[in-house]
Amino acid sequence: MTTAFFAAVRRWSRILHRDFGYFLTAFVISYCLSGIALNHVDEWNPDFVVHKQEIVLERAYTEAEVDEALVRRLGGRVGEQEHRIVDVPTPGQVKVYYDDASLHLYLDQRRGLYERLARRPVFYEVNVLHRNSLKAWKWFSDAFSVLLVLVNVTGLLILKGRHGLTARGKWLVAAGLLPPAAALVVFGMG
Amino acid sequence: MTRGMPLALALVVVVALAPDRALAQPAPKVGVLLANHGSRSAAWREALLALDRRVRQPLLESGLVHGVKTAFMEYTEPSIATRMKEFDAEGFSDVIVVPVFLTVSAHTFDDIPTILGRKADAHSLQALKIERIERYTPRARTHFAPRLDFGPLVRENVLRRVRELSQVPAREGLVLIAYGDAKYEERWAALMKDIAAHVRAGAGIDEFAWGWAGHVAHYDPAHTTRAIEQVLARKERAVVVPVFVAFDEMFQVKIIGKGIADVPRHRERVAYAPDAILPDPAIDAWLVEAARGLAAGLGRPSPVGER
Numbered sequence: 217m218t219t220a221f222f223a224a225v226r227r228w229s230r231i232l233h234r235d236f237g238y239f240l241t242a243f244v245i246s247y248c249l250s251g252i253a254l255n256h257v258d259e260w261n262p263d264f265v266v267h268k269q270e271i272v273l274e275r276a277y278t279e280a281e282v283d284e285a286l287v288r289r290l291g292g293r294v295g296e297q298e299h300r301i302v303d304v305p306t307p308g309q310v311k312v313y314y315d316d317a318s319l320h321l322y323l324d325q326r327r328g329l330y331e332r333l334a335r336r337p338v339f340y341e342v343n344v345l346h347r348n349s350l351k352a353w354k355w356f357s358d359a360f361s362v363l364l365v366l367v368n369v370t371g372l373l374i375l376k377g378r379h380g381l382t383a384r385g386k387w388l389v390a391a392g393l394l395p396p397a398a399a400l401v402v403f404g405m406g
Numbered sequence: 407m408t409r410g411m412p413l414a415l416a417l418v419v420v421v422a423l424a425p426d427r428a429l430a431q432p433a434p435k436v437g438v439l440l441a442n443h444g445s446r447s448a449a450w451r452e453a454l455l456a457l458d459r460r461v462r463q464p465l466l467e468s469g470l471v472h473g474v475k476t477a478f479m480e481y482t483e484p485s486i487a488t489r490m491k492e493f494d495a496e497g498f499s500d501v502i503v504v505p506v507f508l509t510v511s512a513h514t515f516d517d518i519p520t521i522l523g524r525k526a527d528a529h530s531l532q533a534l535k536i537e538r539i540e541r542y543t544p545r546a547r548t549h550f551a552p553r554l555d556f557g558p559l560v561r562e563n564v565l566r567r568v569r570e571l572s573q574v575p576a577r578e579g580l581v582l583i584a585y586g587d588a589k590y591e592e593r594w595a596a597l598m599k600d601i602a603a604h605v606r607a608g609a610g611i612d613e614f615a616w617g618w619a620g621h622v623a624h625y626d627p628a629h630t631t632r633a634i635e636q637v638l639a640r641k642e643r644a645v646v647v648p649v650f651v652a653f654d655e656m657f658q659v660k661i662i663g664k665g666i667a668d669v670p671r672h673r674e675r676v677a678y679a680p681d682a683i684l685p686d687p688a689i690d691a692w693l694v695e696a697a698r699g700l701a702a703g704l705g706r707p708s709p710v711g712e713r
Contacts, residue, residue, distance in 0.1 A: 258624050264532060300526060305515045306593045316528040320589075333528040349536045 222376075229370035236367045243360045250346035253339045263343055265334045269294055271319075273326040282310050282321070294319060294330040436701045437473040437498040437546070438465055439489055440693075441518055442506040444478030445654050451482065453652035453684045454506060457693075460685070464694045470701035473498060479513060479521070480539060486521050487542035498546045502700045504693060508651055508683070509555040509597050511587045522548050549704070551696045554651070554689065555597050561604035563686050564647055568609050571645045571677040578677075579613035579637030580605050583630050583662050584649040586618025594618075601649070613641050619648075619661045630665025638675060646678040653682045 253262035271293050277286070282302065291299055291312065300313040312319040317332040348354045372381045372389070379385070440461075442454045458476040465471040473496065477489040484492075493501050503522070505514045512530070520530040523543025534541060554560055564582070572578055582598050595616070602614040617633030619625065630646075637644045646666060648658050658680035666676050683689065 263536065264529075303515070303525070306510045306590060311515075313525060313527060315526075318528060331529075333532065335532075344536065347536065349538055351538065 225373055226376065229373040233367055233370040233374060236363050236370075240360060240364055240367060244364065246342040247346055250339065250342035253343060254346065261336070263336055263340050265336050267332040267334070269330040271328040271330065273321070273323070273328060276326050277321075277323045279304055279307070279310060279323065282323070287312055290319060290321070290328060294328075296330075432499075434499045434704045435472050435497055436470060436704055437475065437493045437496075437501045438471050438697045438701075439486070439493070439501050439503045440474070440476045440506055441486055441503050442476070442478060442651065443513060444480040444482055445652075445656075446481050447654040447656060450652045450654040451478065453682065454478075457506065457684055457690065460690050461694050461697075465697055468694075468698050468701070470698055471502075479518065480537065485540060486518065487540035490522065490542050490544040490546070490548075494545045500549060500701075500704050501544065501546045502549050502551055502697050504551040504697060505553050506651060506693075507553050508560065508584065508649065509553055510590045510593050511585075512589060514553055515590075519550075524548065549700055551693075551700055554683065557692065558604075559686075559689055559692055560597070560649070560683060561601045562688060563683050564601050564649065565605050565608045567647050567679065567681060568605050568611065568645055571647075571679060572609055572611065573643070573677070575610035577642040578611050578645050579615070579641035579643070580611045581630075581633050581637050581644050581646040582614065582616040582649050583619050583633065583646065583665075584616065585620035585657075586622040587620075588622045591622070598649070611645065613637055617665075619657050619665075625656075625661055627661050627663075627665035627668065630662050631668045634666065634669050634672075634676060638669070642675065644669075644676050646676055648680065648682060650682045652684045653680065658682065 250262070253260075256262070271290065273290075287299055287302055291297065291314070294317075296314045296317065296319070298314070300315070302310060302312050304310055308322065308324045310321040310323060312321070316334070317330065319328050319330045321328045344350060345353060345357070348357060372385060375381075375385070377383065381389070440454070440458055445451060454476055458474060462474045465474050473493065475484070475489045475492065477484055477486040479486055490501065503518065505518060507514045516525060516527040516530040517534065517539075519525040520527050520534060521539060521541050523541060533539075568580060580602055582601060584594060584598065587594055598616040602616075605614070606612050615633040615636040617623070617629040619627075619630060623629040634644045634646060646662065648662055650657055662678070663680065666672050666678055669676055
C-alpha cells in the first residue's frame with residue numbers, strides 16, 4: 217500500500233512536472249529575462265533604446281529668439297521636419313517635441329540634446345508582463361507562479377534512490393537555501 | 407400669424423430689457439485641481455488632502471472658483487484622469503491645475519500635460535502606459551499655476567525650520583536634502599543655493615551642502631551621509647532639512663534617517679526633524695491667491711495662465 221502510494225505520487229509528479237514544465241516555458245524564460253533587465257534598472261533603460269544626439273548651437277540664444285524658423289532649422293540638423301509643440305521648462309531652456317522624440321535646447325550653454333525613443337525589442341514586452349503593466353495580468357501571473365511551485369515540488373518527488381530527495385537531493389536543496397540565507401544574515405547585520 | 411404677434415413682441419421686449427451679460431458668453435465655471443505626485447505613504451497623502459481641506463473654503467468663498475479637487479498622479483486614486491472626468495461631468499468650463507511640486511521635473515513639465523492631452527511627450531507616453539496611468543483629455547480648458555519654487559515660499563519655509571533646529575549658527579552648517587532630478591539638476595541645484603543664501607542671510611549659517619535622495623541618487627542614504635560629512639568637515643554641527651513637499655517614511659525616515667545614522671557621533675553632531683514643507687499657512691495663502699488670480703483672468707476676453 218505504501219509502496220503503491222509512493223509509486224503513484226512519483227508517476228503523477230512526472231506527468232505534472234513534464235506537462236506543466238512544457239506549458240510554463242515561455243513564462244519562465246520571459247520572467248527570467250525581465251528579472252535580469254529590471255535588476256539593472258539603474259544601469260540601463262530596460263524598456264527603451266534612447267538614441268541621443270548632441271548638437272552645438274552656433275551662438276547663445278534667448279527664449280524670445282527661438283522662433284519657428286530657428287526651431288525648423290535645428291530640427292533639420294537632427295533629421296526632424298515637423299515638430300508638435302515648443303515649450304519652456306525653465307529659464308534658459310526650450311524643449312521641442314516631435315513624434316517619439318524631443319530636442320532639449322540649453323540656450324545659454326549653446327547646446328541641444330536630441331532624444332529619440334524606441335522600444336527595446338523583447339525586453340519591453342517581457343517587462344510589461346513582469347511589472348503587471350497590463351490590467352488584470354497579475355491574476356494570470358499568480359496562477360503561473362502557483363503552477364511553477366507545483367512544477368518544482370513535483371520535480372523533487374520524481375526520483376527515488378541515490379538521486380532522490382532523501383539522498384543527494386536534500387543536500388542540493390540545502391545548498392540552494394544557503395545564498396538567500398546568507399544574504400538575509402548580511403542584511404540583518406547591516 | 408396674428409396669434410403669433412404677442413409672443414414675438416414679448417420676445418423683443420425680453421431681449422431689449424435683458425442686461426448685456428445675457429447676450430455675452432456664459433460665465434466660466436472654474437475648478438481647481440491640486441495635482442500632486444502621489445505616494446504609497448498614507449501620511450504623505452493625508453498631508454496633501456489636508457492642504458485641500460485648508461484651501462477649499464477660501465477658494466470657494468472667492469466666488470471665482472466653483473470646485474476644488476485633489477488628484478494623485480501615481481500610485482493611488484483619485485488620479486488626475488478621474489478628477490478631470492468628474493470636472494467634465496459637473497460641467498466645469500475651466501480647470502486651474504495647481505502642481506503641488508517643489509520645482510521643475512519631468513512630472514510637472516511633461517507627464518501631467520501629457521496626462522491631460524496637452525502634450526504627447528514620447529517618454530511620458532510610454533512611461534504612463536507602463537505605469538498604467540490613465541490619460542484623459544478633458545472638455546474643460548486647463549490652465550497651469552506655477553510650482554512652489556515660484557517666489558520666496560520655499561526659502562522662507564526652510565528658514566523657519568532651520569531656526570527651530572539651530573542653536574549656535576556660527577558653529578553650524580546647513581544640509582538640504584531633496585528628491586533631485588537628473589534632467590533638471592541645474593535648476594534643482596540653483597534652488598538649493600537660493601535657499602541656502604536665504605538661510606545664511608536670515609539665520610547666519612554660512613556653510614552648506616546639499617544631497618539628493620530620489621531616483622537620481624538611487625534612493626541611497628550615502629548621498630545624505632556625504633553631504634552631512636562635507637559640512638561637518640568645517641563645522642561642529644549639521645542642521646539637516648528635508649526639502650520635500652510632504653512627509654513620506656521612505657524619504658524622511660528610511661533614506662535621510664539612515665544617512666544621518668551612518669554619520670559618526672550623529673546624536674550630538676546632527677540636528678534633524680523629519681518634517682516637510684507642508685503644512686505651511688504661507689503656502690496655503692499663496693496657493694489660494696495664485697488660483698484666484700488665474701480664475702479672475704478667465705472671465706476676461708483672453709485667457710491667461712496657459713503654458
